[in-house]
Amino acid sequence: MYHLTSDWLAQLPVANINHFEPVSGGDINESYAISDGTHKYFMKVQPGRGKQFFAHEVEGLKLLSQAANTPEVVAFGEINGDGYLILKWLDQSSGSQFELGQMLARVHQIHRDQFGLDHDFTVGKIPKHNQWQSKWQTFYVEQRLKPLIELAKQKQRWNKNRSQHMSNMIEQINEYYANQPVTPSLLHGDLWSGNFTFSNGKPYLIDPDVFFGNREFDIAVTTVFGGFSQEFYSGYNSIYPLKKGVEKRLGWYRSYYLLVHLVLFGETYGPALDNVLEPF
Template sequence: MKKLDQEWINQLPLKNVQSLSPVSGGDINDSYQVKTPDHVYFMKVQPGRGKQFFDHEVEGIHLLSQAANVPTVVSSGEINGDGFLILDWIDVGSGNQYDLGKMVANVHKVHNDQFGLDHNFDAGKIPKNNHWQDTWQKFYVEQRIDPLVKIAAKKGRWNDSRDQHYQVMRQQIIDYYTKHPVTPSLLHGDLWSGNAIFTSKHEPMLIDPDVYFGDREYDLGVTTVFGGFDRDFYRGYNDTYPIEPGFENRVGWYRFYYALVHVVLFGETFGPLLDGILSSFN
């Protein structure tokens, strides 16, 4: 974690900063609690990444706010080449997963006429090509899973066995969506349980988005990889925006992507998870 000196802190768009304390905030950002005499903030910093790193998150929060409870953006910008994002501090509590499921379903009801987003996200560890596409299979195969496989291969985390199963899965995706086109939905894009929280007022909230418009089953597939979502979540979702029949046969297409992301970022610790998912594609 980069040490932020007083000269850096003085450039923040906050008056009378009394304290700045490191807090847990994931593996990607340096995270801090910032206190002033009359307010508490949550700040994320990306050393050396510039303002553009958080522009995508700010847009994502704005888009999700159409249908979800999200953090309040106070400011974002750049200090000495470091990107920063300041949000209102959130006191975390507990809540009803049924309500969370309803909220995610309402996000997915925000539709678009194409798949993708109005900008790419190139500042992260895994660049995202969000170029607009008319079909989900073209977007997901050519702009998500194929590029990720290439990155894994370059890192030495791909092999012939994985590729054999992957080619079967890849063709399944193309064949299915050619015959079963879907409507582009607004996606959170990184919907693991750590990014779906409850406030101290028991309200569900979505944080840390990586938004684009895609098949809503992608978000649902991600929720199944590491758990944390119970039956009430899926019941709330299904009561609000029913899942299409046969989802259990498609969920592996999206579990695969999220598992491979973890293999690319963190290594073969997640290899058994990836191989277990791929083994069903013969």
């Protein structure tokens, strides 16, 4: 855990911080609960990564907030080269997954005319290349799958079997979308169960990695590690029904998410990736 000094804390734009303690907040950031005695905040720190690390998340929260509940950004910046992001604290509660699904559907109804985003995100462990593309298959294969495959090769976590099945899958993707139009939707981009919560009974989306893409990408990610009930999908479909045959296509995107985990965390995720790729 990164050691926050009183001098470091004194430079925050929130005055009179008199209490801070580490809290769980995923495996990417150092996370803390901080308080000035009156208000409580959630703070994430990226040692040595600078302000730019959190600019992408702040932009994502802003975009999602057009249609979703998101944590309120108090401030983000840099102290001694360390990036930080301060959000208003959310007290967790129970809530309706049906409403969560409806909320995600409304996010996906925010559309653009191309796939991508107006900036890349290259300061994370997995660089995201977001140049605008008119074809979904071009964006997904060239700017998501292939860079990850290269990283897996560099870490010696790639093999002939994975390469063959991935090539077959990419061929399927290219063939399918050559004749199937896709409307670019605003995506959360990393929608596993750790990236939603409930506060005062309302659903919230947190920790986004946004871009405009195929909404089936977000849906596929929700199915990889569980945590989303049937009510979630019912709520989603009540607002923005998924297209016929979606189950057959989800593997195209589950493979990406498991490949991310293979690159970041190692061969522990190899069998799950191989299992998803096996049908191709």
